[in-house]
Amino acid sequence: MTLAGRITQEFGNLTFLVSLDLGSNNFHGNLPQEMTHLRRLKFFDLSFNSFSGVVPSWFGFLHQLQFLNLGNNSFTGSIPSSFSNISTLETLNLNFNSVEGQIPKVIGSLRELKLRGNNLIGSIPLSLSNSSRLEALDLSYNSLQGNIPEGIGNLHNINWLAIQYNQLTGSIPFTIFNTSRIEFIAFTGNSLSGSLLNGLCNGLPIFKGLYLSENKFHGRMPASLSNCSQLQLLSLFGSEFDGAIHSEIGRLSNLQILYLGTNHFTGIIPQEIENLANLMELWMEGNQIxxxxxxxxxxxxxxxxxxxxxNNLSGFLPWEIGNLTKMQILQLSGNKLIGTYIF
Structure with a gap:
């Protein structure tokens, strides 16, 4: 509603308030201490404003709070350990603030934890592996280091896992691919290494997105990826994958975006690529195809x-290129193609 100004201390008089949504306005400044009186509050949304100051520790006194969204503000300081006192808390969103320090070892019985775009450091706490109710975890765009905890595969209810653009090392704990509810995995922009195990995507009936770009993975792309029949986006850009692009890729009939650029893939482009009837983007640049x-x-x-x-593509372009009536970007330079074509 484009409301502006500060939140006044009189808000603390609304002691019977159960839900408070102030999101998407122009409020600024600190939250008044008097808001600790809102003991019945269950839903609290302050997202997309300009609130500042440290994240208040008094949130820990709101023992009935279930949903807390502080995303897209200017909060600073660390995540208060008092959040672990809110046993009812299911959603905590601190995306895109200036929160720093480490992730507390225990943060309630959360279903959603979103800490994207902050200044968090340290390692991913092992205690997150015990968050059996967790369904969505986003720790992207921070400065986290170390390995991804092996126990992350114990999160049997997880369907959204994003830890992109940090400084993580080591290999992926492939136990996460045993989680039948997983739909989205994103580890782009780290220093993860190792190869992808064959058997990947076995038993993932609703898996739709895999982002592994800009890491140090090597080896061949496993043919078992074709078992992810619902996969819509596969991103392996900017790593060290090699070998041929297997013909099994044609089984991913729901694939819409395929990023394989800037690797060491060799061999030919498989004819079975035509089976990807829903494909909108195909990126294979910077390889040895x-x-x-x-x-x-x-x-x-x-x-x-x-x-x-x-790449090392050669020969003529077929006249069928005219079938691509929806084409917006066509990049063929840096190959050995011959002939003259008028488009």
Whole structure:
């Protein structure tokens, strides 16, 4: 409602208040201490404002609080350990603030923990592995270090896991791929290493997105990825994968975006790529792919972006390239293509 100004201390008189939504306004300043009197409060949303100051520790006295959204403000300081006193808390969102320090070892019985875009340091606490109710965890865009805890695979209710653009090392605990409810895994922009095990995606009936780009993974892309029949986005960009792109990729009929650029893939583009009838973006630039550009690619009528530049492709482009009526970006430079074409 574009409301502005500060929250007055009189808010503390609303002691029967159960739900308070002040989100998406222009409020600023600190939250008044008097808000500790709102002991019946269950839903509290202050997101998308300009609140500042340290994250109040008095939230720990709101023992009936279930939903707390402080995202997209200017809160500072560390996450108060008093949050662990709120046994009813299910959602904690501190996305895009200036919160620093380490993640507390225990933060209630959460279903959603979102700490994206802060200044958090240290390692991911092992205690998160015991958060059996956790469904969504986002720790992206911080400065976390160390390994991803092996026990993260014990989060049997998790469906959204994002720990992107930190400084994590070591390998992925592949037990997370045994979690049947998982839909989205994103580890882009770390220093994770190792190879992807064959058997990946076995028993993941609703898995839709895998982001592993900009790490140090190596080895071949496992053919078992094709078992993720609901996969819509696969991103392996900017690592050290090698070997051929297997023909099993054609089984991912729901795939919409495929990022394989800037690796060491070799061999030809498999003809089975034409089975990806829903594909909108295909990125294979910066590899060592050989052979011709298969006609099958130009049968994917939904394709909007095709990036094949800086490979070792040769031969003529087929006239079927005219079938790509939805094409917005076409990158073919840095190859050995021949012939003259008028588009």
């Amino acid at each position: 050989t052979g011709s550009v298969p006609i099958s690619i130009f049968n994917i009528s939904s394709l909007q972006i095709l990036s094949l530049w800086k």
